[in-house]
Amino acid sequence: MNKPKNKVMVQIFGENYALKGDIEPERIMELAAFLDSRMQQAARGNPNLTTTRVAVLTALNLADEYLRLDKDYKQIMQMMKKGK
Numbered sequence: 001m002n003k004p005k006n007k008v009m010v011q012i013f014g015e016n017y018a019l020k021g022d023i024e025p026e027r028i029m030e031l032a033a034f035l036d037s038r039m040q041q042a043a044r045g046n047p048n049l050t051t052t053r054v055a056v057l058t059a060l061n062l063a064d065e066y067l068r069l070d071k072d073y074k075q076i077m078q079m080m081k082k083g084k
Helices: 025-045 053-084
Strands: 006-012 014-020
Touching: 006 025, 014 025, 025 053
Parallel strands: none
Antiparallel strands: 006 014
């Protein structure tokens, strides 16, 4: 049976969004708040950027963090396999 989608209104970088997802509304709000915070941080460091450029810069920063964490995770998993 299909799980009903949750719809949540959030604000990210001054814009309102109606988001739908299979996850809990609290999680959607947590994700939106995290993204808003990161975009605000990027904008403070680069006050002349357009909203689109702030979004792209934020996406690049998050992608960099993700890839670094993914690399670390894979290294740890490899070390654990060798230790068995």
